[in-house]
Amino acid sequence: MKLTDLFKEDIFVVTGEVGPIKGALSRDKSKVPQCVKEAELLKDHVHAVNVTDNQSAVMRLGSMFASVGLKNRGIEPIYQLTCRDRNRIALQSDLLTAYSFGIDNVLLLTGDHIQLGDHKEAKPVFDLDSVQLIKMARKLNEGYDLTGNKLENPIDMALGAVVNPNFEPLELQLLKMKKKVDAGAEFFQTQAVYDEGVLERFMNLASRFNRPIQLGVVVLKSPQMGNFMNKNVSGISVPQAWIDEIGSVDKADRKKKAAEMMGRFIGKVKHMVQGVHIMPLGWSDIVPKILEYAEIEAKQAA
Numbered sequence: 001m002k003l004t005d006l007f008k009e010d011i012f013v014v015t016g017e018v019g020p021i022k023g024a025l026s027r028d029k030s031k032v033p034q035c036v037k038e039a040e041l042l043k044d045h046v047h048a049v050n051v052t053d054n055q056s057a058v059m060r061l062g063s064m065f066a067s068v069g070l071k072n073r074g075i076e077p078i079y080q081l082t083c084r085d086r087n088r089i090a091l092q093s094d095l096l097t098a099y100s101f102g103i104d105n106v107l108l109l110t111g112d113h114i115q116l117g118d119h120k121e122a123k124p125v126f127d128l129d130s131v132q133l134i135k136m137a138r139k140l141n142e143g144y145d146l147t148g149n150k151l152e153n154p155i156d157m158a159l160g161a162v163v164n165p166n167f168e169p170l171e172l173q174l175l176k177m178k179k180k181v182d183a184g185a186e187f188f189q190t191q192a193v194y195d196e197g198v199l200e201r202f203m204n205l206a207s208r209f210n211r212p213i214q215l216g217v218v219v220l221k222s223p224q225m226g227n228f229m230n231k232n233v234s235g236i237s238v239p240q241a242w243i244d245e246i247g248s249v250d251k252a253d254r255k256k257k258a259a260e261m262m263g264r265f266i267g268k269v270k271h272m273v274q275g276v277h278i279m280p281l282g283w284s285d286i287v288p289k290i291l292e293y294a295e296i297e298a299k300q301a302a
Contacts, residue, residue, distance in 0.1 A: 001076050002104045002158040004186050006047060007212040013275030014296065015078060015189070015214065016042040016287055017050040018070075020061035025069075035066060038284040039075050045288050048076040048105060050189075050277070054085060057117025064094060068101045078160065079103045082111025087127040088136065088146055095140055099155035107160040107189065108133045131179045134161055138184030161185035163213070164235045165193050165202035174205055181209045189277045192218040192229075192236050196269055203272045212274035217266065219258050219280045219290075223247035259286040263293020270294060 006013050018035040039049050049070060053063040067077035079098050110130040114122050136146050143154035161180045167173035188211055193199050220226055226243035229236050249257045266276050278287055
């Protein structure tokens with residue numbers, strides 16, 4: 001199932017996200033990894049689930065293997081692929097392999113820098129940037145590799161990209177977005193946005209590109225998390241009102257409060273976007289409640 005087909009049908013596309021485990025999959029089949037448990041909680045409420053690729057440059061189980069595992073369980077994956085760890089040969093090979101395993105959707109990213117992760121002595125690759133990666137994937141869809149050699153069988157994947165509405169000056173981000181559109185990006189997921197005004201301004205300007213855009217939201221778990229993101233996560237700004245509200249309840253009640261806050265915000269701004277991408281960071285169990293608060297009907301999200 002390609003997300004682009006859903007967008008063409010004017011379906012409000014809802015996606016979630018999981019991170020592969022830090023370790024190998026157990027050969028004891030009775031032991032279900034946490035990422036699969038989280039994806040199972042999302043299964044009946046979202047169209048697809050992003051599978052992160054060594055997010056924050058922290059070494060984990062491969063996103064391709066995890067994506068195939070979800071596909072085999074009837075959960076549509078969005079395979080994330082970054083430029084950080086592979087050269088152009090490996091990137092092309094991985095896309096061919098992913099498609100051969102039945103993966104229909106890919107999100108193409110530059111990738112977080114090595115210094116953010118747990119292997120700071122590793123050598124970053126960045127042979128391509130995100131725009132070049134998208135162009136490469138488009139050529140594979142067209143039946144050719146990056147140097148123009150014809151493929152025996154082309155791939156047919158929906159190509160997604162990321163955009164940051166919080167970036168200032170915004171016009172520079174829009175220029176990069178245009179480059180991604182020109183390279184072949186078919187849909188976009190935004191970085192986390194918590195401000196209605198920021199989203200409205202961005203959407204008014206980004207509408208010129210005629211590409212479906214999903215609002216990205218990271219579930220805010222605590223005031224400490226909000227303060228940390230403001231201090232350490234580039235391109236994300238959590239308003240003080242959000243931090244104060246999540247901090248106004250006891251820890252035991254924060255899941256309920258987070259669901260209410262996220263759902264209220266999504267419900268207020270959903271008319272501006274073509275979908276929503278919810279990053280629950282382990283709180284996948286509250287996603288159904290978020291969608292309920294946002295008044296996104298089950299038939300739209302399932």
